[in-house]
Amino acid sequence: MHTVLTIAGSDSSGGAGIQADIKTITAHNMYAMSAITALTAQNTTGVYGIQESTPDFVARQLDCIFQDIPPEAVKIGMVSNAEIIRIIVEKLKEYNAQNIVVDPVMVATSGSSLMKNDAAKALMAELLPIGTVITPNIPEAEVLSGYPIRNTQDMEQAAKKIASFVPGGILIKGGHLTDTADDLLYTREASAWYRTVRIENPNTHGTGCTLSSAIACNLAAGYPLTVCIQNAKDYITGALKANLNLGKGSGPLNHMWQEKGTCSF
Ligand SMILES: Nc1ncnc2c1ncn2[C@@H]1O[C@H](COP(=O)(O)OP(=O)(O)OP(=O)(O)O)[C@@H](O)[C@H]1O
Numbered sequence: 001m002h003t004v005l006t007i008a009g010s011d012s013s014g015g016a017g018i019q020a021d022i023k024t025i026t027a028h029n030m031y032a033m034s035a036i037t038a039l040t041a042q043n044t045t046g047v048y049g050i051q052e053s054t055p056d057f058v059a060r061q062l063d064c065i066f067q068d069i070p071p072e073a074v075k076i077g078m079v080s081n082a083e084i085i086r087i088i089v090e091k092l093k094e095y096n097a098q099n100i101v102v103d104p105v106m107v108a109t110s111g112s113s114l115m116k117n118d119a120a121k122a123l124m125a126e127l128l129p130i131g132t133v134i135t136p137n138i139p140e141a142e143v144l145s146g147y148p149i150r151n152t153q154d155m156e157q158a159a160k161k162i163a164s165f166v167p168g169g170i171l172i173k174g175g176h177l178t179d180t181a182d183d184l185l186y187t188r189e190a191s192a193w194y195r196t197v198r199i200e201n202p203n204t205h206g207t208g209c210t211l212s213s214a215i216a217c218n219l220a221a222g223y224p225l226t227v228c229i230q231n232a233k234d235y236i237t238g239a240l241k242a243n244l245n246l247g248k249g250s251g252p253l254n255h256m257w258q259e260k261g262t263c264s265f
């Protein structure tokens with residue numbers, strides 16, 4: 001069985017973070033492990049509290065995982081401070097981790113901040129450069145590139161700028177566009193668009209977490225990056241179309257949308 005690790009924050013309402021990642025990995029018939037960077041008290045309407053882990057305790061979780069069941073792919077989500085970012089980079093290098101997907105989580109769908117101000121610098125200088133692929137949404141790509149993004153042309157410009165400090169793939173997600181939900185994969189060799197029509201579903205809590213975990217699963221299965229992105233895009237599109245409607249705000253995705261066995265590796 002393929003093994004995938006998520007390093008991220010817990011979402012008490014189960015729609016994003018560690019919980020979304022474990023659901024996604026399990027739906028891919030893979031074995032999920034987790035290192036929790038922070039607990040959040042949140043639901044579909046917002047984030048009401050954050051309790052960070054200590055850097056030492058994140059390191060201890062990573063030691064336990066890598067010394068026993070080394071993962072074939074790693075997804076990194078919410079990491080709220082610079083000290084925890086540094087220890088994660090140190091440990092992933094120490095254990096020579098492969099197939100790293102970095103989702104630079106800054107703000108939740110509900111608009112609440114999930115990262116301290118001083119962490120963005122460490123994220124850009126230390127964590128993003130070790131990603132096999134990074135997956136910013138449009139507001140995050142604006143912060144990383146320093147450019148405003150209003151359309152797909154702006155996405156290409158921003159990706160090019162981010163590539164000056166990120167050697168891996170850059171997937172700018174188009175979930176925040178108005179007419180389409182087109183994602184751009186930019187690498188130093190080529191760029192490719194992954195296009196879908198917008199699905200009229202207000203329940204998008206955890207789309208970013210789910211997409212990045214699905215990419216990690218496909219990397220663990222050994223697919224080339226372009227195939228990983230297409231498969232992950234198909235997964236998120238299916239989970240959005242299956243239209244679960246839970247909670248009073250932007251609700252979670254439906255991970256039980258597939259015919260039994262469709263996503264088996
Ligand atoms: N309404 C939609 N219809 C179709 N695809 C969508 C829609 N909204 C988001 N997506 C897709 O979901 C994936 C995640 O993109 P998005 O930009 O929403 O990430 P995000 O903002 O990081 O998510 P999160 O809500 O977890 O913070 C992308 O592949 C995007 O194209």
Ligand SMILES: Cc1ncc(CO)c(N)n1
Pocket residue numbers: 008009010011016017018040077078105107108109114205206207208209
């Ligand atoms: C814990 C956590 N990670 C990521 C996100 C981004 O959706 C969230 N809302 N909560």
